[in-house]
Amino acid sequence: MDMGKGVGLVETKYITVASHPHELTLESGQHFGPVEVAYETYGELNQRGDNCIIVPHALTGEAHVAGRHTPEDRVAGWWDELIGPGRALDTNKYFVVAANVIGGCCGTTGPKSTNPETGKPYGADFPLITIRDMVQVQYLLLKNLGIRRIKAVIGGSMGGMQVLEWALMYPEMVEAIVPIAASGRLAAQCIAFNAVQREAITGDSDFKGGHYYPGPGPIRGMGLARQIATITYKSDESWASKFGRTFSSIRPQDYYSLDNRFEVEHYLDYQGEKLVQRFDANTYLYLTKAMDLHDLGRGRGEYREVFSRFRGKVLSIGVSSDFLYPKYYQEEIHHFFKQAGADSHYWELISPYGHDAFLIEFKKMSLKIAQFMQTLS
Amino acid sequence: MDMGKGVGLVETKYITVASHPHELTLESGQHFGPVEVAYETYGELNQRGDNCIIVPHALTGEAHVAGRHTPEDRVAGWWDELIGPGRALDTNKYFVVAANVIGGCCGTTGPKSTNPETGKPYGADFPLITIRDMVQVQYLLLKNLGIRRIKAVIGGSMGGMQVLEWALMYPEMVEAIVPIAASGRLAAQCIAFNAVQREAITGDSDFKGGHYYPGPGPIRGMGLARQIATITYKSDESWASKFGRTFSSIRPQDYYSLDNRFEVEHYLDYQGEKLVQRFDANTYLYLTKAMDLHDLGRGRGEYREVFSRFRGKVLSIGVSSDFLYPKYYQEEIHHFFKQAGADSHYWELISPYGHDAFLIEFKKMSLKIAQFMQTLS
The missing domain is CATH 1.10.1740.110 (Rna Polymerase Sigma Factor; Chain: A)
Known part of the structure; x- marks a missing residue:
């Protein structure tokens, strides 16, 4: 299989999505700001602003998903092999956006950022944030970039939790989602x-x-x-x-x-x-605390009923050997979306690599994700 | 099913199995002593000295396997429900012996014991010990107690590793073994x-x-x-x-x-x-270091060949939900013993409790182990 080309040299960009000290209302009700977001984009946004793919990152990930920052970089972004001209997330067709999450430490405002009120890093004074806050901040970024519709949101682990929240928080914007190795609410073992x-x-x-x-x-x-x-x-x-x-x-x-x-x-x-x-x-x-609090049902009613908020396309991916997020959680996601009327599919990534498979099994995932992307409008 | 009776009040006894400073030769070649062993026994040793069952303990276990030390004790020994008159390890028939391992902290000589050369606890000066050293010390205890033949050695986890070493180190003494939730050599994940x-x-x-x-x-x-x-x-x-x-x-x-x-x-x-x-x-x-070094093959030749040293009866037990010592390791133990000519059997304990199942699923284990004991001479 032709794995396509890489996106080449890229750069991390920065944008302020909330400029005032209390502009952002967090899920907790707390007000917070300012918030700056580090992000990268690959490909071009089309005229209608509807060819965007969002790639949220996992716990220790960042906005640098594909390409290299300098020709000397020894390694490319963490999902490089899935993104580029002719690749599964084809930058000839799509505009791929990836941002470091709020609370992060790779460019977006987080605990090590300077608290303007004290002139010192927030540290433990940073407010608690949730997966929904991460998604809200990405939504503000997209507004700033002129994006109106999202073709797909794709990500694994904590990225997969954001994928699911995207579907439930902004169902009218999102055409399809691909949650990988995640669950609808974090299990006790996790x-x-x-x-x-x-x-x-x-x-x-x-x-x-x-x-x-x-x-x-x-x-x-x-x-x-x-x-x-x-x-x-x-x-x-x-x-x-x-x-x-x-x-x-x-x-x-x-x-x-x-x-x-x-x-x-x-x-x-x-x-x-x-x-x-x-x-x-x-x-x-x-x-990790945001992950612990991940629960699609919170404040929305009966857990299994909340999946009905999203009627788009779903490809839920589980990894055969994942003991941290066992595959039955991804089967459950698929099951509840399907039951609620979405066009949902489940795919098991057969791999010995455990949870990490979504960062390793690029060939298998490329085939499946490319196939899924072709079914979109 | 009648689960039999408990053994009642019991006491921990102490015996010196090596009295001189360098009497014991450890697997490492280092000489060590003195060694005192804390142990308990339930039932009576018969005239021929051949009705003994050894129950080695897991990482945080101890010699107190069954019964209570005082009538006020709220909990009994850690495998109490398997041991007693009419229980799976029937003390009307068998003489059950359990000892705290060398290196332990529940009565047998270990790092917190006083080093006679310094008058202070050994601490980090205690010699490295292996599963084989644990078994050798138990062997010395048995000699002291006048035991000539062992009906069965039964234990889970680190206890299961000792069970396997008993079979390979003293095959002529041991009629049967029941290793549970253990492996023949510790896997990298462990x-x-x-x-x-x-x-x-x-x-x-x-x-x-x-x-x-x-x-x-x-x-x-x-x-x-x-x-x-x-x-x-x-x-x-x-x-x-x-x-x-x-x-x-x-x-x-x-x-x-x-x-x-x-x-x-x-x-x-x-x-x-x-x-x-x-x-x-x-x-x-x-x-934990002794567990890491657990490898039935060490110094004995090809790993799968060493199982041929024991030709007795084997009941290898795996737990369906154990991800620490997955059941294929217990299947492998059975397979290699069988291939080498032993009368080996495998039983899967179907349980949701994971590795801990061998400390929880007493009813299921009682049935199976009692059945197995009845097949012995």
Whole structure:
């Protein structure tokens, strides 16, 4: 299969979507502002303003979804292989928009941004935000860009939660959605995994109640949080085939020592250290809490009934080996949309990679998503 | 089904199995001693000394498997419902022996025991121990008790690893084994989960390199380790049905706060706090490391070939919803024993409770294990 071309060089842009201190009304009722949004776009918006695809990101994602910022960049955006001329999200036809979420740490206003009232970073004074707040801010961005209709909203994990909220909050704007490896409301096991990750961060003495700027912050706790998360993103099978029981110490006498290390442990260390360099611990707390509060039913009535708000097209994708967001949650999403009258489809991505499959299985997803996009008007 | 009677009042006994400083040769080649073992027995040893059942314990278990120490005890031993007159492990017929493992913290010599050379607790100076060392120490205990033949060795998780080593280390003594929710060698995903739990402990500034006695020790880190472990012992389904998305804060305004708490979070806190009160952090490090090193193949040749050392009876039990030790590992154990000529059987415990099912599903296990025991000579 021809996987198309990449989008080439791109840049992150910035726009203020709420300029006054209390302009934005959050789901909590709290007023907040100003809000600046970091975003990227690929392709061209058409005259009617109706060829837009939104790609919300997952927990540690960002607006840089496709292409490279400089010719020297070693890696492209996190969903690069799905986006570009001739790719599943074809930039010859569509205008792809991706924004860093509110509460984030990659350009959009979040806990590490400066609080204009104090001149210091918000830290723990940042207001609680929800998945609906993330979507509302993206909606304001789209208004600013002159977008009137959305062809599709596509994303996995926390991105998938935003996809679902897009459908329920702005059903008249959205033609189709593709939620991947997400659920309609966060399950207790996911809340539990998020809770221990937050405990790892807040238990680090360098966390200082969230007011650790500009210091190094809770490096060790944040690294541990990422290590725990990393385990949940994969599967027993993928760990076994990638690392097995390979031992990393060179000296045989190290084997019978408490300090010995298997390769898999080094990999976890590496994942922890890598995230610490690019991610803010407070954002980690705020976004995992937003995920915990994710519940399509909240304030809308009976859970299974709220799906009837959206009558567009749905492609719900589950991953066969995902134990964090097991596939029956994506089957449930499909089932409830279908029951409510939407043109809904379910597809199981057969993969050994666990939850992370939506960031790995580009060939399989490209085929399926390209096929789905062709069924749209 | 009549579940039989309990064993009544019991007591933990103590015996010195190695009295000299270097009497015990560990698998690592290191010499160690003295070693005292805490153990309990239920039922009577027969004249021939061949009606013994060994019940090794899991990570946070202990020798107190059945009965109560005082009439006031609110809870009985951890496998009480399987052991007693008329129960699956029938104390009218069998002499049941359970010992705390070496490296433990519930009576048997471990890191919190006094090092006779320094007069202080060993702490991080305790030698690395392996599953084979645990079994060797139990073997010495049995010799002391005059036991010549073992009817069966039965246990789950880390107990199951000891069960398997019993079969391979002392095949001539053991008639039957029942390994539950264990594997023949620890998988990478399990090593990864153990590693983050150890990181939670060693990252706590109160850990002090393992020399924290008599101080409180790494309470927060140890609690976090237990919280992480607790998630892995259950299943998405059991978390969902027990807690769902029940919110625990009473005041509605607490909902939109970073400090809000779901019931499942309180439960995790509780599990962490409970273990901290009764368990030693160094023991947690040593035993998880022993599990990481669990590999029936080590030093014995080709992994699948080593199963041929045991030609007795095998009942390998897997739990349908266990994602920590998925059932295909128990199927593999059965398969390799069978292939090597043993009278091996596999039974799937259908349960929503995940890995913990072997500590919960007493009725189902009683039936199956009682049935299996009746097939023995």
